[in-house]
Amino acid sequence: MxxxxxxxxxxxxxxxxxxxxxxxxxxxxxxxxxxxxxxxxxxxxxxxxxxxxxxxxxxxxxxxxxxxxxxxxxxxxxxxxxxxxxxxxxxxxxxxxxxxxxxxxxxxxxxxxxxxxxxxxxxxxxxxxxxxxxxxxxxxxxxxxxxxxxxxxxxxxxxxxxxxxxxxxxxxxxxxxxxxxxxxxxxxxxxxxxxxxxxxxxxxxxxxxxxxxxxxxxxxxxxxxxxxxxxxxxxxxxxxxxxxxxxxxxxxxxxxxxxxxxxxxxxxxxxxxxxxxxxxxxxxxxxxxxxxxxxxxxxxxxxxxxxxxxxxxxxxxxxxxxxxxxxxxxxxxxxxxxxxxxxxxxxxxxxxxxxxxxxxxSDSNSYWTGYFSSRPTFKRFIRTSNLFLQTIQRFIKKDVVSEKIGKQLGSVFPSTGSEENLSQMRQVMGVNMHHDAVTGTAKQHVTDDYYRLISLGLDATWPVVRDALKSMMEAGQTLEMSRCPFLNISWCEVSERENTLILTLYNPLGRPRSHPARVPVPASENGDAPAYRVYDHTGAEQTVDVMPIPSPVLTVPGRSSSAKFELVFLASLPPMGFANFYITRADSKSKSGDLQETEVMDDNTADFTLSNGEVSVTFNGKTRTTKGMKRNGMKREFTQELLYYISMEGNNSAAGFRASGAYIFRPNGKDPVSPGEPTRTIVYRGDVVEEVHQEYGNWLSQVTRLYGSSPWLEMKWLVGPIPFQDGVGKEVINRMHLDMATGGKFHTDSNGRESLTRTRDKRDSFTLGEEYESVAGNYYPINSRLFLRDEGQGTQFTVLTDRAQGGGSIHDGELELMIHRRCLRDDAFGVGEALNETAHGEGLVASGSHYALLSEVNEGMDMIKEEEKRIFYEPLAVFSPTTMTLQDFTSAPVNQRSLLKTALPEGINLLTLENWRGGSLFLRLEHFLERKDNGQPVTLDIKDLFVDLDVVSVEEVTLDGNKPLDATKRLCWKTVSQACSGAEGKLKANQNTKLNTVVTLEPMTIRSFLLEATVSNVIES
Ligand SMILES: [Zn+2]
Missing domain, CATH: 3.20.110.10 (Glycoside hydrolase 38, N terminal domain)
Known part of the structure; x- marks a missing residue:
């Protein structure tokens, strides 16, 4: 300056x-x-x-x-x-x-x-x-x-x-x-x-x-x-x-x-x-x-x-x-x-x-709330690719350490090239964060190019994952590892082809978890459910459900898979580490639970319930739609529906003629259309999971499920191809209603982090005046969470998402999230194309999950945010065929390993660990609870975090890592609540961290550190 x-x-x-x-x-x-x-x-x-x-x-x-x-x-x-x-x-x-x-x-x-x-x-x-x-x-x-x-x-x-x-x-x-x-x-x-x-x-x-x-x-x-x-x-x-x-x-x-x-x-x-x-x-x-x-x-x-x-x-x-x-x-x-x-x-x-x-x-009828949900599959692809990058950046720790040992020994280790591949992926993800990329507001040919770039980035970085996992396994060098990019539509070549395989699950989260693993497999020769046995790294046989894949998934355009079933088991995973599972086809079921299958027929009148002891959801026997939810003594009316708005058409010549498009959400009318009652409902009850499979005509379906003893209800929706022969655009939502008095208030996340309170038809910092768009004007960006509270009742209802979506609360006690949209008009804000996505010659099919929880307000946000992190940090699944016997497998040296000495404390997330200049490591630790979530300061010693790493020194730096925190000056600004002498202020380094590895994380903080580290165990065989 x-x-x-x-x-x-x-x-x-x-x-x-x-x-x-x-x-x-x-x-x-x-x-x-x-x-x-x-x-x-x-x-x-x-x-x-x-x-x-x-x-x-x-x-x-x-x-x-x-x-x-x-x-x-x-x-x-x-x-x-x-x-x-x-x-x-x-x-x-x-x-x-x-x-x-x-x-x-x-x-x-x-x-x-x-x-x-x-x-x-x-x-x-x-x-x-x-x-x-x-x-x-x-x-x-x-x-x-x-x-x-x-x-x-x-x-x-x-x-x-x-x-x-x-x-x-x-x-x-x-x-x-x-x-x-x-x-x-x-x-x-x-x-x-x-x-x-x-x-x-x-x-x-x-x-x-x-x-x-x-x-x-x-x-x-x-x-x-x-x-x-x-x-x-x-x-x-x-x-x-x-x-x-x-x-x-x-x-x-x-x-x-x-x-x-x-x-x-x-x-x-x-x-x-x-x-x-x-x-x-x-x-x-x-x-x-x-x-x-x-x-x-x-x-x-x-x-x-x-x-x-x-x-x-x-x-x-x-x-x-x-x-x-x-x-x-x-x-x-x-x-x-x-x-x-x-x-x-x-x-x-x-x-x-x-x-x-x-x-x-931008005017009375142009709410830029459509792009919150535009291109839902692209948004999901970006979310998972970002997670892939977040996950693999941590793997390179070993490279840095090797380089350091090399320096200590006075030799120079050749570059593995992995850093360059990571840089490519970082650039690709940077491009995709652009305000016309992840938003879904670029032309189709440009979006195709974004897909191309991400695919190249994933291909370039896949060897980093493979090599890192192999080196963690030590004796795993012989495994031929593959990834299965189409697990979201129950398709995986290795698990369909092989009778015996090893599934490696890597948990990027700094806390142990029980993860519901799902492995697509073909039917037995007579078309029935096949028998499989699954063993963990100790050789302990796992309880497995063999769940039929819903028929709408089998017919997703472009799916060319022989899988008709999925093996479902709860995989126990260490913090920031992997576990191997041995899966083999068997002649007969052993620990596989007997799956009960009940189709709910048209003449049925009895209510039925999905329950796992922790939570239960009741369905109306006649309409086969949800009617109630119970948990921990709480009992609420609960309806959940897939509905759609008709997109407004218009020539965009004036505000009142605005069409719904890639940027703009403008429904034609306040009320969404119901596709009617489910045309098919089947209930499956297994030992691991209970599921209700429902179809609504030929383009909407849902699996509603409860795992183990989890209090979370999963709604896995599948939407498309959205019909357009009637000449109208459709914007599909998942809407949930409970008997809760919410007083116009609801709560959203901000980019997946802090919670913000919203009030329907109101803004905190300006006067809205007469509202012409009562639905679109109450939509907010949701990256991960949307919730309602009834303070009188003391209850909270929360929905977590698996990607960015638009959502809001249009009526008290109600939440909705937009999950897919197909618009047939351009909204005239520049892109010049209607948002009419197709794949394999048909309208694009999108699928994803919402996770819902009924809780007490004072039960705490910690369990919600822990689950949110589990959803975001989905384990990486790698499949390898094997000829090993179970005995070979269990006697293999490393089938499970954590990079952490112990699990991170509650509320703490390891946001980043990556290579930095001069052989340093860049570490970001985050406290993801807020004070209003009852988040408390957490003190930990960075020296005690990582296996095999001796942290020698720690220096606190800015969030981007480029400057020591105590050397950073910022301009200060005089307000009612703050004085400013006119001199430049300083970012606060709250202690001399150069020597001190013990740090305290206040709620809602991210602290960034450069670590100098050596390997504690330098003895190499
Ligand atoms: Zn721009």
Whole structure:
């Protein structure tokens, strides 16, 4: 910030920010955008933007530019020669080229899980500030490439469709000074302009409202993220300043007055003598000269050559700084220079904010709540691929340690290459967090490309998993391991083909668990249920149910599997470790329970119940729909239905004609349509699980199940192909209703972390006015949890999800989640396609699970959040054929192993463990309970966590890992509740952790550490 321009005191300073908004895929793929291909769709080539901007910056020291999307910058940087790189480094040092935002992509804030957001931003910052990017060179990190000046300090989320509080907390944890964005509810913005609350101090965590280290300065941009009307100077625009007075089109006086009028109007929403003008738009600056030349003129342009040419005595123009400099001053600036200038005005007391910016409405009928659920299978694929990355990043511990031993022995170990593969996967996941990727709002061909990238990433990192598991097993080198990517539709080649196999389950969670494993198998020769025996690593035979696969699953388009049944058993798994199970086909059942099968026929009238002793769900015998739920003495009416809204059609010519589409959810009518009573209902009662299989016509079905003694009710839905022959779009929901008095209140997660309370038809920070969209306007992004409370009754009803979805409570006592949507109209917000997904020539089929719990309010959120972590950290399943006998198997040296010495304490999650520079390890520990969940501070010794690792030293760093916490300074902001001396504040390092391995985690905190470690057991055979 030392290199910031000097504002003019006493006048309105307009900070002109030259920027380009470059999507990592939307209408074109990432590569097409970078290279400028496929320009008939959109004229956009990011490589030209960077080429062209740099030349302008090299030429004139006054010019500035901000670079946002690290993913694109990395592509460009990899192509530059050393000479060019040296010149660019100077620009960064001088603050004229400023990295901002930091993320590999500008991530979505509604449908992204917090672990993936942290990774996206942290990876981007690691790449910009360092040079990991596309270079695969991890020997030169960080400061060596751009120095301190390369580290972004301002978040720039100008296009995501609404903003989450967790995202603000994440940026604060990374040491950012501020956040700027554009999209918020139109009424909220109107009121903020009037109340001068366009800029606020946002409290990122409810548990730490009085702790400035958790806060983030957040500012709304005045004119979306584009230039003031009439000042768009780009090959993609038509504005220009014509400054030859002899020209009949001479427009300088008018332009000057228009700009000044805009600036004065804009400044009405802000509290200091500074405003920002965003001089750029989507894919602008492909010919940067157009922008800069006209901005020069606007600011104060006099060039003797021009003057000579026009033969007019200088000054011939009337430009802003010259003409109106007594009231308005224009300067080339950047968001961080703007922020510094605003912060230096110590007379201002900043307003505060605690809620978030969801849902985003751009007009009375356009609620951007459809994208919370758009492309449900893609969202699930991203969720599981993110988990895969989270899981495998931890495996590389051994590599680092080996390298360290190598160094200790004075030799250099060859790279295994696994770090490069991981980097590829990190980039892929960064791309997919983009606000047109995971949101489901890119064109179909672009989404196909996102799938391609993830598949490549998974292929590249699969050997990391295989090798890590083999090395943990020691004698496992002979196993031929395969993954089964289609387990969600009960399809696995190895388990279908082999009579004897080993199932390896790796539990990424730091706590032991009992996991319901399901292994697809074919029928016996006569078509009946086959007999299998399953043994754990000690040779103990497991209780197994052989459950028929529901017939709607068997007919999912594209499924080519011989499996007709699934083996179901409860696998006991160690914390952060694996266990092997020996599975073999048998002649007769042994410990396999006798499955009772009852089809509920049309003439049935008796109620029936699904029960496991812990919880029971009663179905109405006549309608075969749920009617009641009982648990721990609580007894509630309970109905659960799959329903669908009819999508609104419209020509989008005005708010009232908005169609439902990829971004927008707009149902035609308040009430969803029921598909009617189940057309088929079969009840299965086994020893491990009880299930009700139900079909509703030919495109909706559900399995409702209870495992073991779990209090959680699973609803596994299968939807599609959604019929469209009737010409109407359909948006399918799972709706649950209980007799609970909820007073319009319900609770959602924020990116899978903190809980936020929502009130139907109300916003905490602005007046909603008359609501025209009573359903869509009450939808919120759900990453993992949605719950209701009846304080009078003392009961709570919670639903956990397996992916991002939209959801809300439209009536008291009711929750709904949108699980699939097929819209036949575009909603005219840019993508230009209807959200009409197909696969294998038919409408896309989606399946997934909801997990529901009836609990007492004071039973505690801890059991809910523990289950939520179990759902997120689903075990990794690996299948290997084997010729081993059971005796061989049980005498194999390692069939079960944990990387932890003991399970992590309750409420604590190991969020990250990965390689870091110089052989260090990067560890993030998280306390996932809130104070309002009765979360208590937890103290643990990092030395006591890991098997085989001697932790020598621990240093606390920022959430992104790039800076020691005690060396991090942030701007402070004066509010009603906080003083600020005007000096820079500090992120709080609460102890000298350099030597102390004992750390305390407060509720709702994430703490990040760099570990120096050696292997405690160096004896190698
Ligand atoms: Zn965008």
């Amino acid at each position: 030392e290199g910031c321009p000097t504002p003019k005191p006493g006048v309105l300073n307009v900070h002109l920010v030259s920027h380009s908004h470059d999507d990592l895929g939307w209408l074109k793929t990432v590569d097409q955008y970078y290279y400028g291909a496929n320009n008939t769709i959109q004229r956009a080539g990011v490589q030209y933007i960077l080429d062209s901007v740099m030349e302008e910056l090299f030429r004139d020291p006054v010019k500035r530019f901000i670079q946002v999307e690290t993913g694109f910058f990395a592509m460009w940087w990899a192509e530059q020669n050393e000479e060019k790189k040296a010149k660019v480094r100077v620009l960064v040092e001088e603050g004229r080229l400023e990295f901002i935002g930091g993320g590999w992509s500008m991530n979505d804030e509604a449908t992204a899980h917090y672990s993936a957001i942290i990774d996206n931003v942290a990876w981007g910052m690691r790449s910009v500030w360092g040079r990991e990017a596309y270079l695969g060179d991890i020997s030169r990190y960080l400061v060596e490439e751009f120095g301190d000046c390369g580290l972004p300090r301002v978040a720039w989320q100008i296009d995501p469709f609404g903003h989450s509080r967790e995202q603000a907390a994440i940026f604060a944890g990374m040491g950012f000074d501020g956040l700027f964005f554009a999209r918020l509810d139109y009424r909220d913005k109107e009121q903020r302009v009037v109340n001068k609350t366009m800029e606020v101090v946002w409290h990122g965590t409810e548990d730490f409202v009085n702790d400035p280290t958790r806060d983030l300065f957040a500012g709304v941009l005045f004119n979306h993220y584009g230039p003031p009307p009439g000042f768009c100077f780009d090959i993609l625009c038509n504005d220009v300043i014509i400054d030859n007075p002899r020209s009949p089109d001479y427009n300088v006086p008018r332009k000057v007055e228009e700009f000044v009028a805009w600036a004065e109007r804009a400044s009405g929403g802000f509290r200091t003598k500074h405003i920002m003008a965003t001089m750029g738009e989507d894919f602008h600056y492909q010919d940067a000269n157009i922008w800069y030349k006209n901005l020069d003129k606007l600011i104060n342009y006099r060039d003797s050559r021009v003057e000579k040419f026009h033969s007019i005595a200088p000054p011939f123009g009337r430009y802003v700084n010259e003409e109106r400099g007594d009231s308005v001053h224009l300067l080339y600036s950047t968001p961080s220079c703007y922020l510094k200038a605003a912060q230096e005005d110590t007379s201002v007391q900043w307003p505060e904010k605690t809620d978030d910016f969801f849902p985003y409405a």
